[in-house]
Amino acid sequence: MTTIAVLGAGKIGEALLSGLLSGGRQPEDLLFTERYEERAAELTKHYGVRAVDVPTAAAEADVLVVAVKPQDIDPVLDELAPVVNERNLIVSLCAGLPTSLYERKLPDSIPVVRVMPNTPMLVGQAMSVISAGRHAQPQHLALVEELLSTVGEVIRVPESQQDAVTALSGSGPAYFFYLVEAMIDAGILLGLPRNVAEKLIIQSAVGAAAMLAETGEHPVTLREAVTSPAGTTIMAIRELERHGVRAALLAAIEAARDRSQELGKAHEA
Numbered sequence: 561m562t563t564i565a566v567l568g569a570g571k572i573g574e575a576l577l578s579g580l581l582s583g584g585r586q587p588e589d590l591l592f593t594e595r596y597e598e599r600a601a602e603l604t605k606h607y608g609v610r611a612v613d614v615p616t617a618a619a620e621a622d623v624l625v626v627a628v629k630p631q632d633i634d635p636v637l638d639e640l641a642p643v644v645n646e647r648n649l650i651v652s653l654c655a656g657l658p659t660s661l662y663e664r665k666l667p668d669s670i671p672v673v674r675v676m677p678n679t680p681m682l683v684g685q686a687m688s689v690i691s692a693g694r695h696a697q698p699q700h701l702a703l704v705e706e707l708l709s710t711v712g713e714v715i716r717v718p719e720s721q722q723d724a725v726t727a728l729s730g731s732g733p734a735y736f737f738y739l740v741e742a743m744i745d746a747g748i749l750l751g752l753p754r755n756v757a758e759k760l761i762i763q764s765a766v767g768a769a770a771m772l773a774e775t776g777e778h779p780v781t782l783r784e785a786v787t788s789p790a791g792t793t794i795m796a797i798r799e800l801e802r803h804g805v806r807a808a809l810l811a812a813i814e815a816a817r818d819r820s821q822e823l824g825k826a827h828e829a
């Protein structure tokens with residue numbers, strides 16, 4: 561069985577550990593590193609997974625998943641450089657960081673796969689997007705695909721598309737949560753009790769997502785089916801257009817893409 565070490569078990573690292581366990585991996589096949597002992601002890605207690613240092617992770621694990629913030633990558637690379645070997649595959653989850661950064665800082669020929677996952681991984685519904693670095697072979701991509709397919713959907717894209725992917729699906733769940741939060745506020749504005757507003761909006765979101773996933777219909781067709789002539793929905797759509805919501809989304813996602821590019825540039829040679 562492949563042993564996987566998660567370097568930096570924060571929000572996404574923990575989601576990965578939790579998702580892999582729910583997907584059938586055994587705690588003894590997983591390892592993690594963490595900066596603070598208290599956090600490490602908490603995770604070990606909860607998941608039964610062992611906390612280790614970086615040399616132990618490199619010696620025992622086949623796959624090293626880097627899940628620290630991009631701003632924290634330098635010390636991790638310094639720790640990894642002397643201990644990684646040809647049996648390790650590096651999988652980077654870090655927004656913006658190119659595979660070339662790892663290839664430059666780590667010994668020759670270490671295979672690197674860049675992945676942009678998202679937090680629905682916690683419930684087995686991640687969208688993970690993977691790209692091969694210079695030394696990653698088809699078997700490395702296949703291994704990463706196999707691991708991540710236990711926690712959601714996986715597709716491959718050229719690495720040049722990863723900043724856009726980060727802005728769309730990496731950050732994407734946050735936009736939906738923001739929308740849900742705003743719609744619940746609207747329910748409060750209209751005088752509904754909070755628990756009722758929450759139930760209505762969350763089930764509407766779940767139902768809309770299921771229709772998108774299961775009918776194969778275009779979102780425009782699905783929206784048109786809700787929008788009756790001279791009815792209620794078109795009045796709401798007119799206000800969304802008047803307030804520039806579509807333009808705001810385009811600008812927001814472009815800004816997220818730009819930030820991903822900037823995080824990468826901060827680590828250029």
Ligand SMILES: NC(=O)C1=CN([C@@H]2O[C@H](COP(=O)(O)OP(=O)(O)OC[C@H]3O[C@@H](n4cnc5c(N)ncnc54)[C@H](OP(=O)(O)O)[C@@H]3O)[C@@H](O)[C@H]2O)C=CC1
Pocket residue numbers: 567568569570571572573593594595596627628629630632635636653654655656676677678679730731
């Ligand atoms: N959150 C998300 O939805 C997604 C995040 N990502 C990417 O995943 C990465 C992690 O993001 P996220 O989980 O949100 O961030 P977090 O800050 O929650 O997680 C990072 C974790 O790494 C720990 N850490 C930092 N440096 C080290 C180190 N040297 N050794 C061991 N552990 C260390 C941090 O500890 P401490 O708390 O002490 O700093 C923290 O627990 C980022 O690169 C991000 O771009 C990708 C897709 C989605």
Ligand SMILES: O=C(O)[C@@H]1CCC=N1
Pocket residue numbers: 655726730731
């Ligand atoms: O906000 C971030 O930078 C990370 C990357 C994608 C989602 N969260």
